[in-house]
Amino acid sequence: xxxxxxxxxxxxxxxxxxxxxxxxxxxxxxxxxxxxxxxxxxxxxxxxxxxxxxxxxxxxxxxxxxxxxxxxxxxxxxxxxxxxxxxxxxxxxxxxxxxxxxxxxxxxxxxxxxxxxxxxxxxxxxxxxxxxxxxxxxxxxxxxxxxxxxxxxxxxxxxxxxxxxxxxxxxxxxxxxxxxxxxxxxxxxxxxxxxxxxxxxxxxxxxxxxxxxxxxxxxxxxxxxxxxxxxxxxxxxxxxxxxxxxxxxxxxxxxxxxxxxxxxxxxxxxxxxxxxxxxxxxxxxxxxxxxxxxxxxxxxxxxxxxxxxxxxxxxxxxxxxxxxxxxxxxxxxxxxxxxxxxxxxxxxxxxxxxxxxxxxxxxxxxxxxxxxxxxxxxxxxxxxxxxxxxxxxxxxxxxxxxxxxxxxxxxxxxxxxxxxxxxxxxxxxxxxxxxxxxxxxxxxxxxxxxxxxxxxxxxxxx
Numbered sequence: 001x002x003x004x005x006x007x008x009x010x011x012x013x014x015x016x017x018x019x020x021x022x023x024x025x026x027x028x029x030x031x032x033x034x035x036x037x038x039x040x041x042x043x044x045x046x047x048x049x050x051x052x053x054x055x056x057x058x059x060x061x062x063x064x065x066x067x068x069x070x071x072x073x074x075x076x077x078x079x080x081x082x083x084x085x086x087x088x089x090x091x092x093x094x095x096x097x098x099x100x101x102x103x104x105x106x107x108x109x110x111x112x113x114x115x116x117x118x119x120x121x122x123x124x125x126x127x128x129x130x131x132x133x134x135x136x137x138x139x140x141x142x143x144x145x146x147x148x149x150x151x152x153x154x155x156x157x158x159x160x161x162x163x164x165x166x167x168x169x170x171x172x173x174x175x176x177x178x179x180x181x182x183x184x185x186x187x188x189x190x191x192x193x194x195x196x197x198x199x200x201x202x203x204x205x206x207x208x209x210x211x212x213x214x215x216x217x218x219x220x221x222x223x224x225x226x227x228x229x230x231x232x233x234x235x236x237x238x239x240x241x242x243x244x245x246x247x248x249x250x251x252x253x254x255x256x257x258x259x260x261x262x263x264x265x266x267x268x269x270x271x272x273x274x275x276x277x278x279x280x281x282x283x284x285x286x287x288x289x290x291x292x293x294x295x296x297x298x299x300x301x302x303x304x305x306x307x308x309x310x311x312x313x314x315x316x317x318x319x320x321x322x323x324x325x326x327x328x329x330x331x332x333x334x335x336x337x338x339x340x341x342x343x344x345x346x347x348x349x350x351x352x353x354x355x356x357x358x359x360x361x362x363x364x365x366x367x368x369x370x371x372x373x374x375x376x377x378x379x380x381x382x383x384x385x386x387x388x389x390x391x392x393x394x395x396x397x398x399x400x401x402x403x404x405x406x407x408x409x410x411x412x413x414x415x416x417x418x419x420x421x422x423x424x425x426x427x428x429x430x431x432x433x434x435x436x437x438x439x440x441x442x443x444x445x446x447x448x449x450x451x452x453x454x455x456x457x458x459x460x461x462x
Contacts, residue, residue: 005167016074023074030076070117107204116231124159138330146461154184179406182418186376186430197413201236262290268299272392305351311340376430
């Protein structure tokens with residue numbers, strides 16, 4: 001393992017700006033790790049060696065001229081292949097898109113990361129059209145967990161999470177509709193942020209469920225996660241859901257020691273969780289001084305409503321291709337989309353009505369608490385090929401049900417960090433740190449306290 005791969009993104013960028021390390025050397029290190037590790041892990045769908053080295057050389061030249069190269073100068077980054085990256089085909093995990101033309105421009109989030117000085121080294125594997133929680137892709141293969149290659153990395157942003165965990169990059173860009181950042185963060189042992197719905201622009205990202213899609217970063221440390229989030233903020237007229245709020249940068253507020261009112265979500269959020277998931281939450285609660293158990297009423301119904309909206313919106317988006325080329329889809333994805341196409345419209349209307357009611361219920365809870373804690377996943381990473389898991393004594397399909405604790409919270413767009421709890425000698429498992437809408441700074445402060453206490457950690461996988 002190289003010294004560069006062990007560095008934080010913040011430290012690497014500082015070294016590059018100070019000319020103690022070149023962006024070119026950092027990029028070569030990342031590309032060498034990809035060359036060595038990716039044949040086993042299958043994180044990448046496209047390795048961008050030539051363009052990455054060219055971008056790194058330009059950064060080094062800017063620094064040599066005394067120019068500002070950005071807050072993330074020279075930091076290697078991987079991007080879920082859901083986002084447009086100039087010159088790369090945006091596969092979205094789908095065979096049906098292999099013959100599409102390469103993207104002509106970067107997605108908004110990719111562009112803002114580049115403006116901050118990052119070097120994009122690869123596009124990463126994912127579940128087809130982001131419809132899954134394991135990144136076991138029928139056409140591009142399964143991404144394997146660098147903590148244990150016999151296990152999945154989680155999904156649908158599994159390629160980005162695994163690449164960051166393996167030290168192929170310092171930051172990964174992902175998307176989260178029902179848990180697609182938080183599940184792989186939990187399984188692969190990295191920090192992952194799903195910000196408030198509308199906080200970051202989704203322009204240039206292939207949509208899955210327009211009313212639920214979020215974008216966000218993954219990293220091995222809280223400060224790296226905060227800096228990546230900060231540079232991606234800002235209004236974007238090309239995304240009508242993106243807030244017009246001024247950026248509220250969180251990195252500078254990480255060290256604040258304000259007293260946080262923290263509660264532990266009970267009921268649905270403890271049902272079916274395995275002992276290690278509950279123990280992780282209890283450890284986080286003890287560190288943050290949380291003693292109260294909090295009920296978020298009707299979370300089970302919220303998950304059901306999220307299923308309905310997901311299935312209906314996704315089916316509508318892919319309707320034409322389902323008619324013309326049904327055999328081009330992964331059968332598991334196709335069957336879920338076809339089921340969504342058959343949903344009665346009144347189911348979808350009732351789900352959206354319930355969404356507003358559930359938002360009001362959450363607002364009432366946040367009147368008394370700043371932060372809520374819950375498991376990110378009910379268990380640690382599944383084995384590759386595992387079809388079912390036992391939840392509360394019931395055998396269920398794994399691919400659809402790993403997100404039992406993430407879906408109700410995505411449903412109402414809350415800001416959440418999945419923090420990997422340190423478990424020496426055991427597989428990682430994540431805790432969700434949940435905040436009220438637009439209160440990302442409190443979520444980051446709680447995550448930082450767990451990291452500083454040594455409870456949350458994301459070392460490079462051996």
